[in-house]
Amino acid sequence: MTKPIEIISGALKDIGALEAGETPTPEAAQDALEVMNLMLDQWSNENMMVFNVTEIIFTLTNGVVQYTLGDMPATSNFVGSQFVGSISGKVLTVTSVTSGAVAQGQLLSGTGITAGTKILAPMSGSGGNVNAAGTYQLNIAQNVASTDITARYEKPLYIDSAFVRINTTSNGQPILNGGLDYPVAILSLQEYELIGLKTLNGPWPKALYFNPNEDFGNLFVWPNPAQGEMHMFANTVFTTFDSLDYNYTLPKGYNMALRWCLAERLMPMYGKASQTQIAMINGFAAQAKSTIKRTNMSPLQVSQYPDSLLISRSKDAGWILSGGFFR
Numbered sequence: 001m002t003k004p005i006e007i008i009s010g011a012l013k014d015i016g017a018l019e020a021g022e023t024p025t026p027e028a029a030q031d032a033l034e035v036m037n038l039m040l041d042q043w044s045n046e047n048m049m050v051f052n053v054t055e056i057i058f059t060l061t062n063g064v065v066q067y068t069l070g071d072m073p074a075t076s077n078f079v080g081s082q083f084v085g086s087i088s089g090k091v092l093t094v095t096s097v098t099s100g101a102v103a104q105g106q107l108l109s110g111t112g113i114t115a116g117t118k119i120l121a122p123m124s125g126s127g128g129n130v131n132a133a134g135t136y137q138l139n140i141a142q143n144v145a146s147t148d149i150t151a152r153y154e155k156p157l158y159i160d161s162a163f164v165r166i167n168t169t170s171n172g173q174p175i176l177n178g179g180l181d182y183p184v185a186i187l188s189l190q191e192y193e194l195i196g197l198k199t200l201n202g203p204w205p206k207a208l209y210f211n212p213n214e215d216f217g218n219l220f221v222w223p224n225p226a227q228g229e230m231h232m233f234a235n236t237v238f239t240t241f242d243s244l245d246y247n248y249t250l251p252k253g254y255n256m257a258l259r260w261c262l263a264e265r266l267m268p269m270y271g272k273a274s275q276t277q278i279a280m281i282n283g284f285a286a287q288a289k290s291t292i293k294r295t296n297m298s299p300l301q302v303s304q305y306p307d308s309l310l311i312s313r314s315k316d317a318g319w320i321l322s323g324g325f326f327r
Helices: 004-014 026-043 189-193 254-266 275-296
Strands: 053-059 066-070 081-100 107-109 119-122 134-152 161-166 180-186 207-212 216-222 229-235
Touching (some): 026 254, 180 229, 254 275
Parallel strands (some): 180 207
Antiparallel strands (some): 066 216, 081 134, 107 134, 119 134, 161 180, 207 216
16 A cells, blocks of 8 residues: 655655655645646556556346447436445445446445545455445445445446347246356447337347447447346546545556656756766656556457357368258
8 A cells, every 4th residue: 555645755856856755745746636637647548557457247128229428417318337335434334235336437326425425445244246245435425324325337438349138037936047148349429320220129139339428428229128137348537646645556566557657747846967866767667558558468369260260170060060051
């Protein structure tokens, strides 16, 4: 765990603005905090700097093809989860989940909850899973007695991938535990425009298009679903620091990356012009970021095709799956 003031003090010492044992003035610390938060906003747009993927889970509504995702009115048709919980300081305790899933990055609303309250990370709660009771770290300290809480997902920058889960039943009883998952294609605006009948009825969505706005985004699914539970995956947006002295938990390597990259951005503010010093700090900042990117980098997805499309293959029992029509 680390405090933003510790990162700021270290960055100022790295550029020679502070001596050993000195601490920044309140004004200097606040200026550096603002620069660091702006830098985190920028990192949210660098795919390989983001260390966590948010799974956005919600139940599709029969006949609804458009949903609103992000900071939107309470009357929106998109709710991440509804649960009963209490807050003590910066710890949310979820006792029971009514619907949806509790996940990192969700914005909370309910009686007595401060506007802008967000889940930073799961503690004992298994964030991202349905019915995830337990504790979660919040960004704003407050005390709220047990109450009904609504959680809405923060607007992602984009949707990376998705699938829809269909519960298969027979005589009202589930055939498979959890249902079957079907992939959902992510469309660009041009691809979505090519769909002639955007309200075509179907059993579940096969594609989606996400149009992000400033505070919220519009999600369009196709075809018009009759059922299903949508699971979408997006890079988690970095949470900015709202306090200089609160302990935050970051993955390995991020504290040093924040320190050196912040030092790089603070040098012009403090009139540092030594080419040797500039080159050294630039090199350390670049090395810290590249190390994190190597860790977060995902391998390219391998193209896969149905067996029936492959012309050459060894003889096997695959004809059973294709009905015997493949040669």
